[in-house]
Amino acid sequence: MNIAFINPPFFPKYSRGSRSPAVTKSGTVYYPIWLALAAGVAEKNGHQITLIDAPAEAISVEETMNRLANFNPRIAVIETSTGSISSDIKFAEEVKKKFDNVLVCLVGNHVTAVDKDTLKSSNLIDAIARNEYEATIVELAERLEKKESLENVLSLTWRNGIEIVANGHRPALTQEDLDAMPFASEIFKRFCNSRDYFFAAGRFPQMMVYTGRGCPYLCTWCVYPQNFYGHTYRHRSPQSIAAEFKYIEENFPEVVEVTIEDDTYTVFKKHTIEICKLLIEQNNKLTWTCNVRADLDEETMHWMKKAGCRLVIVGFESGSNEILKLMKKGVRVEQFTAAENARKAGLLIHACYMMGNRGETLQTMNETLTLAKRLNTDTAQFFPLMLYPGTEAYDWAKKEGLITAKTWDDWLTPEGLHNTVVGTHDLSAQEIVDFCNYARREYYLRAAYFSMKAKNIIRHPSELKRTLKAFLTFYKHLFSKESKANTDKFKTRLSHDKDVTTEINGEKGLNNVVKKSSEATVIQKETVV
Template structure:
């Protein structure tokens, strides 16, 4: 079967493969790693696949239509997000119209997984199925021609009724999956100001055992069990990626949390394997701020770890409890001190608008961020995505002010607060995000430290670029 994978554009700079769907202030564009793994799985079954990353390359609707007509697929898989869902479904409609219905249209992604029924109704007959949650083997079943009634993990319409088949069990042995089909992409189409570009993402495990009420992927897509690949399999992929893209400058381990204490022996094996195999590449990872073992941090540094992207979320312990973060501000602070001692940079992620948030807790978070020995930060209004505990709580209490899915982003399609509390208005949340960024980045001491601490030519260039982007952001306000 000929299968077209489509990640449609929703305007230049809009990222559809990150955990939060929007244009970032720095126009970051994340790799389609989960999609690329699904493509590789279908190609292993001898299906002819083509991938259009319209989001990364800003490919227009007209251009996409031309590629579609030239390829004439038997099946189209469309990646959809909350703000872009109506736009995404116009591509499904186009596919059906161009081939007079003789094509199977399937939608994937967190939004469609959480809102399968709404998605099918919105499609108005142009969508055959939603592949819910982890979709690698679900898509393979559809492409193999199996009857929908026999396929787990899909939602579809039959005789005017919407049918939801039982959830498919998660893949336990991730070593069974092939490496992503990266030959369909150009690494230069993807960018992050915090990374050494061109970089590539690598997922060593799926799911997260954290219970954070707002976190989308564990609750909607990949579950609260951390299913991980063997160290040998991970090391093999690193070498494969470097060979495939000789100009690659960095790897980003995109697991929800790469450094879970419970699996620290595996992390050590990966680090030691990188050293033993003499793999020379810088890497970053998503980390939980709980490691208090300086020897482990130094091992990570020796193995090439340059930076950790860390979800601190708040500087108020009560708010952290409301988020079910399961960690204290004191432990977070100790983590950052040890990370600095080990020579690993920390990028801190904070949110405004958590359950119970007040002006007092917001100020506490802003001061906490500025007090930590970290290099960069991002502040965002906490977004309530369908399928999460936070979304359900906000909906039950009528805190969501967005009137439709498009309003999950602002008029520039940038992320914004969409909730309004009695104790903190939506407007106050958005203003607090700006104030937090100014408070962190415009401190004289911070500016001086960044000027004096560049570690390489890349760091100098990245800091200058980041300064320009932040300046543009400030001028827009």
């Protein structure tokens, strides 16, 4: 059966597969890794496949349709995202109208969270494969080939006449299932150009892989564990992971780095070190990056460095223990040892900070900026909270009436950039965005930062090119008149808040002195009497 896997046309370089889908100022574009893995499994089960990544190639609806016409799909698997869903549905409808007998199936985090509502919005969409969908697509194809009912195809929401039916949930894939899959990079080799993809913190060109699925931590805003693959971490075997590194090295001569996109690659220390040992044994020549926890130990980092790791991405998120507790981060500021341990191991650090979480105030955001300056990592990003349906953070904001968006389209700006759609009880959405811009400028335009970068470039000369490219990318944002005015605004506000706090503390101190003086007088009188 012909099965087409499609990342549909939208804005050129729209990164639909990332955790916060958008056109990014940094130029980051994710590989269509979930489509590729599902395509590989479908092909392994005897089906003919094609994969089209329209945003990465910057191709039009017309060109996409022409490619599909040459393939003539029986099933069209279409990737979706929150901000692009209106366009995704429109494209799906056009596919349905153009190809006789095609079954249109949407996939992705957004439609997993709002499956029935999505099907209600268009009678031309046949089904939604929820969560991890490799096995669901294969079973769907088998049912169509045998002309059997779609009942009991697990994790499928489908249209049965005028009724919309949500079948039961499919159990999570096991390590054996993950190891049995073709490498995503094998599919990328045939259908994607590595130069169409970019990761701002990485070297170019790079290749993206997943070595495991699920995250045991409970961060309220994180979309993939809550919507897609759950909180149980299941990883591929070290042998499978090392083999894909070797495959990339041998088949993509232009690729210089691998981006490991697991939410938390280093969940199990022993497993991580086993991978490192295998990479060392096979004389791995590719550098790599990965996401790690803010309290990762030094020993693991030393093994990672020996195995070719260049940079770790750390989600510190907040400098306030109260905010960390409310977001269920599962770690306190005092436990943030990853930055220091990475330096000791010789690894670079890209730090992630998030503003606008539950309970956020101007003071707690400034605490986060203070933490970022103290950690002084190689690079840092300051992002407003990005909410997506299906997450605990979204449910909280919706219940509190804090979401400003009227439609899903509002998740993006007219240019396809991120748009902040939620504030807090103390801050508007725009104030949070403005503070992120202020924090970015305050962080990068510091003598301590320039000194650290100079030392890093001396130790890692290959970082000079990447540093210059990043600087040129953000130059206009850091030095514009609007940026300077924004900085002046927040410095004034923070100075005023500091003065008010000092005044309040002063009044409290004076009141305490008066109170103690009065108490002393009373005691003295009582003693005299």
